[in-house]
Amino acid sequence: MAGITSYGAYIPRYRIDHNTIFSAVGFLGTFPSPGEKAVANWDEDTLSVAVAAAIDCLNGMEREKVDGLYFGTTTQPYMLRQNSAIIAAALDLQSNVRTADFVGSAKSGTGALLAAFDAVKGGDASNVLVCTSDCRAGKPGGSQEHLYGDGAAALLLGNDGVIATLEGSYSVSYDFPDRWKSSGEKFEHAWEDRFIRDSGFSRIIPEAISGLLNKYNLTIQDFAKVAYPCLYPREHAGIAKRLGADPSQIQESMLATVGDTGSASPLMMLVAALEDAKPGDKILVASFGNGSDALFCQVTDGIAKVGHRHGIKNNLAYKKELTSYERYLAFRNLAPMEMGMRGEEGAATPMSTLFRERKMVLALCGSKCKRCGTPQYPPQRVCVNPDCGAIDEMEEYRFSDKKGTLFTYTGDNLAASIDPPAMYGFIDFEGGGRSWFDLTDCDLDSVKVGLPVEMSFRRRYVDEVRGVHGYSWKATPARP
């Protein structure tokens, strides 16, 4: 039976306390509830965090068997240039993969999941990867600023090795105008909170969940966990009460630890529920955004076979406080920062080069000499081993999933960076291969020669003049 065969998640390392935001711009808004939210680093965006969750999900899985990738978000970097195709390229998926973007609503994540479920159930696809992420910026001083957090989840769907069977769904759709954004706008607009709460969350989520229960002749007590988002903590509990659920059944919303991650939120809660699930557990998930998708799954014995995942728990524990609101503004490009004339330089992205070298740039593929076995990056036609030198005896070799150690490094204050010093160094890969890479998610004081590192797909630059979001791989300290 079709279902989930693997899961993964990603939460950016930086967290900012609601009070840090309030102390900077509190004069503009109401006092926020206690808590913190996850903040994407300056070189992270919706696509890079989705790739990170996908890598977590694909750990130990056969990525060459993935034949579909559906991506759900409300903050896709590109309006034209398929975002899911960029994710598929970064993951080094085969080219015969069906990719699709699901956008425009916070229920895009569940929409992608249900479409993937249909494809797998119907037999059109065997292994579909569902990625969902959001990095939403609220206007400084507004409530969205501290409510919205950045994060991503990924689920692999298939018919073999299922860890949770997908059992069914029930959807409702309303043109509920709680929030909206036109093409080209940076920030959302929202109607009054009380309207969103009373006519939105507290009506639409129960309607979808009740519809699901009726459709499949179930009661709320049949579920080990019930997961749904709600921006208002008191109403989140109120919905549970109205559904007749015990508080222990309700999946924690992460509103005070990660923030509301938009389209990623329901599936991040599902991943958190799966981390604690036992075989036989039923888990109900509902999204919210212009209606709601409610769906449920039943955990199988396969859950015990899931390998190491960063998932939600490890990601929640791996964090660094961002103590400066001003740096947060700089990271999110919410304040014009002086980068110097050096920072203003920048040539156009050569798109034909990027396409020709897509494996090298986006998938971090190098080559491995078939004669001497030396891995090398970037890919070479002439083997770099001075005792070999074979010509055109290479096979493709992917470095993105290889661990490495830091051979040397620096923290550079001259290089133009939004977060100086710019960190970079040489990486020696396990199994061979060496190159230089930017370092990220680390500080000069915390790195040393020999540090274990792993590779991370990051946003390299945004060329606003030419409308280009550029990506490449960087090294980060290996996460526990």
Added chain:
Amino acid sequence: MAEGIKNKVAIIGMGCTKFGELWDKGAQDLMVDAFKEVIEDAGIEKKDIQAAWFGTHFEEHSVGKGATPLATTLKLPFLPVTRVENFCATGSEALRGACYAVAAGAYDIALALGVEKLKDTGYGGLPGGASIMGTTARLIAPNMTAPGSFAMMATRYFAQYGLSPEEGKNMLAKVSSKSHHNGALNPKAHLRREVSVEQILNAPIIAWPLGLFDCCGVSDGSAAAIVTRADMAKKFRTDPVYVKALQIAVSSGEELMYNTWDGSHVETTTRAAAKAYEEAAIKNPREEVSMAEVHDCFSITEAVTMEDMQFSPRGRVKEDIDAGRFNLDGEQPIQTDGGLKCFGHPIGASGLRMMYEMYKQLQGKAGERQVKNPKFGVTHNLGGFPAQNVISMFIVGL
């Protein structure tokens, strides 16, 4: 059997402008200034020059591409002029072209001139970073600057030889302080003041562990040489300077992409130096080389170059630095003119500027900086990054 270049070419004239932040001079002005000095020193006229080599690196920031900037600025009368570019070895590359042309017998008298106008970029440091390595590197290479790329060699050197950051930085501070002492004595240098080890250690960090004074200046300047066949040299002057060896070595990609390079030496310098000593028949460089102008773009570069050139044993340059071996009054003075440290590094000019100092020293015309009875002088340029670069090396003597 290849014969090499030893004693086939002589330098009979040199010119060098004052280096500095020359807001009132363009690249063309600098070229004319260097040219006036070089032909006067050689005692020749423009019409005597049969061919010219022109070195400039960041042509987009100053003169533009090709050989025409030299020819049109100096009004060279339809001569064969070649423009060369080879990273920071560009100036030496111009001289190399002129030397081989004369050695081949193609010409009797050739001009080499290098120039760089760096102070029209609008910011400190060199332009470029990863972008100088081409379009694909621009898509994947780190956000790297020159100080950062060499700082990684310092990090590696400290780790490999067990130096604490304090010990390592102290060693490097002595390298820079020594050069500042020499530069203060040189009217053509850009930076002309003594700087103490303490001041160097307290300076702001540019790229960890390198601070401000670990980095060379960024300057404008030009330098030039006139070369001729060795057998004609004495017709022009009594004290021509002869080329004893001329080597370049270029990275194979091994340092950056293969896992064997230790990151704390420069492989190209090591190889070029060994070949140069063989060409010049120098058996013991530590004893026989009287003085050198090496590529001290950063203090760490000079330190490892002392080992790569066999002036100091591997991993033990600190002992020689501490003992003052490379000071002006030491056993083997290095950067007698103040080096890149005090001249800055107008890329196309630097190799020729170094040769200017060796030439003057060998002729006994270095004034307060004069080294006693020099026999062999060495110039050395490192262009690119420690892991991927072009090295040039000259050995000259009387």
